[in-house]
Amino acid sequence: MIRPAPAIEAIPATTPFIGPEQLMRDSGLSELVRLGANESAFGPSPKAVEAMAAALPHLWWYGDPESYELREALAAKHDCAIEQIVVGSGIDDLMGLAVRAFVPPGGRAVTTAGSYPTFNYHVTGYGGALSFAPYREDGTVDLDALVEIARRERPQVLYLANPDNPSGSFAARARMQAFYEALPHDTLLFLDEAYGDFVDAGDVLPPHLEDRLVRTRTFSKAYGMAGARIGYAIASERNVRTFQKIRLHYGVNRNAQVGALASLADPAFHASVVRETAAAREAYYALGAELGLPTLPSLTNFVLFDCGSVARANLVMAELLKRGVWIRKPAVAPLDRYVRVSAGTAPMRAAFSQALRDVLAQVPV
Numbered sequence: 001m002i003r004p005a006p007a008i009e010a011i012p013a014t015t016p017f018i019g020p021e022q023l024m025r026d027s028g029l030s031e032l033v034r035l036g037a038n039e040s041a042f043g044p045s046p047k048a049v050e051a052m053a054a055a056l057p058h059l060w061w062y063g064d065p066e067s068y069e070l071r072e073a074l075a076a077k078h079d080c081a082i083e084q085i086v087v088g089s090g091i092d093d094l095m096g097l098a099v100r101a102f103v104p105p106g107g108r109a110v111t112t113a114g115s116y117p118t119f120n121y122h123v124t125g126y127g128g129a130l131s132f133a134p135y136r137e138d139g140t141v142d143l144d145a146l147v148e149i150a151r152r153e154r155p156q157v158l159y160l161a162n163p164d165n166p167s168g169s170f171a172a173r174a175r176m177q178a179f180y181e182a183l184p185h186d187t188l189l190f191l192d193e194a195y196g197d198f199v200d201a202g203d204v205l206p207p208h209l210e211d212r213l214v215r216t217r218t219f220s221k222a223y224g225m226a227g228a229r230i231g232y233a234i235a236s237e238r239n240v241r242t243f244q245k246i247r248l249h250y251g252v253n254r255n256a257q258v259g260a261l262a263s264l265a266d267p268a269f270h271a272s273v274v275r276e277t278a279a280a281r282e283a284y285y286a287l288g289a290e291l292g293l294p295t296l297p298s299l300t301n302f303v304l305f306d307c308g309s310v311a312r313a314n315l316v317m318a319e320l321l322k323r324g325v326w327i328r329k330p331a332v333a334p335l336d337r338y339v340r341v342s343a344g345t346a347p348m349r350a351a352f353s354q355a356l357r358d359v360l361a362q363v364p365v
């Protein structure tokens, strides 16, 4: 009899995420204000679009399997060696490589309950087990609890997003340094810096090119290229060699390589996105204060609005969708009474604000 491997068969069939396209098919809406996936509403750099458009006729070529020019530019940006960079088709892909490489079947990983879930799907898929630390009551990541669990359970990998999704919270340099030192030295820290571009470079953990640290960055957020699927890890040479052994040789889209390289050459555009995103957060804080929906401070491209209860948060999300505005919400307490809204352009924010006012006025909550 043909059967999947036991670890795979044991996984329930779930849809981790219902995409906006499905929501549109289900609801019959022909347009959505996309504020649900922390995509960058400010788009990619026009220079990246130009470079990708010019490269399109070469789509019959595979991309450079070494992503050499891109890694060269990334090594210069991060002041490391090209041997310390590996490119993948987004951080989601690199998470899979890290779990496959470091968590053996029956192994363990630790993360925050309700944080970015893709890492967890990889752990389950490769036959590992997960332990969770809850968020603190104030919605921040509980670094002390993560250390405590790691010391007790000696996981092969600990996953931390900093800044975090969905909380938006951030542990600055000194706190992260102490956290990193406190972890057991046989636990690898997978430090997901998907939102690292929105934080001053001097505030993130200093570079440690040690075997027990893998940090990841993406072109999906501040660079506005989520659909291109490209991201990278900064890691020790040994870890990069390990990833190189198991990654898909041609797994990175050729046009994504072209666009990523051109994006790096347009720092002015990147800076403008970071500025616009900060302005969008400020606008959301003000809106929340005005409407009686307290917000959490965020160092990302999204803001959480406190709806007071899980039921009210679900209702607000559903009613906004009826009005053509797509947002999402965290699933796990204590953040499950919040809705999460991505930074939008001024017109998108106006549409959200109008729909939200309408919902709060009309919906009995």
Ligand SMILES: *Cc1c(COP(=O)(O)O)cnc(C)c1O
Pocket (backbone or CB within 6 Å): 038, 089, 090, 091, 092, 093, 116, 161, 164, 165, 192, 194, 217, 218, 219, 220, 226, 229, 230, 231
């Ligand atoms: C958006 C996001 C990712 C996804 O990154 P890709 O490079 O698009 O795969 C990873 N981690 C966190 C915390 C995110 O919010």
